[in-house]
Amino acid sequence: xxxxxxxxxxxxxxxxxxxxxxxxxxxxxxxxxxxxxxxxxxxxxxxxxxxxxxxxxxxxxxxxxxxxxxxxxxxxxxxxxxxxxxxxxxxxxxxxxxxxxxxxxxxxxxxxxxxxxxxxxxxxxxxxxxx
Amino acid sequence: xxxxxxxxxxxxxxxxxxxxxxxxxxxxxxxxxxxxxxxxxxxxxxxxxxxxxxxxxxxxxxxxxxxxxxxxxxxxxxxxxxxxxxxxxxxxxxxxxxxxxxxxxxxxxxxxxxxxxxxxxxxxxxxxxxxxxxxxxxxxxxxxxxxxxxxxxxxxxxxxxxxxxxxxxxxxxxxxxxxxxxxxxxxxxxxxxxxxxxxxxxxxxxxxxxxxxxxxxxxxxxxxxxxxxxxxxxxxxxxxxxxxxxxxxxxxxxxxxxxxxxxxxxxxxxxxxxxxxxxxxxxxxxxxxxxxxxxxxxxxx
Numbered sequence: 001x002x003x004x005x006x007x008x009x010x011x012x013x014x015x016x017x018x019x020x021x022x023x024x025x026x027x028x029x030x031x032x033x034x035x036x037x038x039x040x041x042x043x044x045x046x047x048x049x050x051x052x053x054x055x056x057x058x059x060x061x062x063x064x065x066x067x068x069x070x071x072x073x074x075x076x077x078x079x080x081x082x083x084x085x086x087x088x089x090x091x092x093x094x095x096x097x098x099x100x101x102x103x104x105x106x107x108x109x110x111x112x113x114x115x116x117x118x119x120x121x122x123x124x125x126x127x128x129x130x131x
Numbered sequence: 132x133x134x135x136x137x138x139x140x141x142x143x144x145x146x147x148x149x150x151x152x153x154x155x156x157x158x159x160x161x162x163x164x165x166x167x168x169x170x171x172x173x174x175x176x177x178x179x180x181x182x183x184x185x186x187x188x189x190x191x192x193x194x195x196x197x198x199x200x201x202x203x204x205x206x207x208x209x210x211x212x213x214x215x216x217x218x219x220x221x222x223x224x225x226x227x228x229x230x231x232x233x234x235x236x237x238x239x240x241x242x243x244x245x246x247x248x249x250x251x252x253x254x255x256x257x258x259x260x261x262x263x264x265x266x267x268x269x270x271x272x273x274x275x276x277x278x279x280x281x282x283x284x285x286x287x288x289x290x291x292x293x294x295x296x297x298x299x300x301x302x303x304x305x306x307x308x309x310x311x312x313x314x315x316x317x318x319x320x321x322x323x324x325x326x327x328x329x330x331x332x333x334x335x336x337x338x339x340x341x342x343x344x345x346x347x348x349x350x351x352x353x354x355x356x357x358x359x360x361x362x363x364x365x366x367x368x369x370x371x372x373x374x375x376x377x378x379x380x381x382x383x384x385x386x387x388x389x390x391x392x393x394x395x396x397x398x399x400x401x402x403x404x405x406x407x408x409x410x411x412x413x414x415x416x417x418x419x420x421x422x423x424x425x426x427x428x429x430x431x432x
Contacts, residue, residue: 010243011243011245011246012223012224014245015221015223015397016349016397017347017349017397017398017400018347018348018349018350018353018397018398019347019353020345020346020347020353020356021346021352021353021354021355021356023188023347024353026190026191027185027189027190027191027192027352028189028192029189029192031187032191032192032193046305047191053193056192057189057192057193057194058188059188059189059192060187060188060189060192060352061187061188065187068174078417097238130143131275131405
């Protein structure tokens, strides 16, 4: 929306507005940003187990709450590593067992897309190649 | 004697209590008895801006993502951080009041409401004039409230561009309200035009209004903002969508009587839209088309 007419010369200036969440961009800790910047999946996986990343989850909380959360994060750290390892194992199992089946099952559909919608197919391939 | 003397009661009266941009409002400050030992006194014109912020923690941290997963699994109550409603004072004009011999007995001041003033509404702003008397001992403070209403003549009237929210554009959906500015409680009229680019399965089209509240605080971490959709009006079902054959539908949508006007303040904004969505029948892999066009809502004629 814009306001009608130009402001009068004596009018107080309009105060500057802030930025929305989207305009500010992602709000993550340095440790998490570092992990997300990794292009290698293996290195990203290792970063997920880094004590620094787990510790950084308390960032942005007020004093005392932050220290309490860091204390709790230290306590659950072995559990966190275990959960990440189990998650990784399940992912590995999925890619070894279910994924090849789905790959074969959806081959006709992929082939159809590749033949009839080559641009969309290329865009989709490019999109998932980045992940 | 001075030890137990209390600051005199200060009151602020606003005239008129309902104003429009570019109109003048007068604040009259009165005291039940002279306020003594005064160092300075000032009037602060401005508004209380309501918005939402993220109170603590990183918005996109791993913990937040994990929490979202747990929350969607039905574990209600695991609100690790959360977004809170709050408000902040936005000062527009500060005026020092003359003090003679350390006594304050009252004052009068006027403000011409700026053309950019956000409207008064519980969702965005409450306009006030605050008086602060700084003295040796407890300060005397008071405030007077007034309402800013935005009328059709206070905003520019032009049709803003259409925004495509989702869809592949297989059907070009155009949504045109009959005018760009609407008053709260009014019935928004217009028409929707569907122009398929290829032969498509039959579809159904619906429209509704949408109110978007954005938070953009200067210093705090912003809240996610919120969207409120009005009642969905189904315009038609089983519409034949043939390539190059446009289909027109008129629509009518009633805005709420208490609709907060379109406004842009320092920490938050209110935006209004009319939106249309087109769904295709069957499972042919055609994605839902959704478009919206900004409109301006005012709360005065």
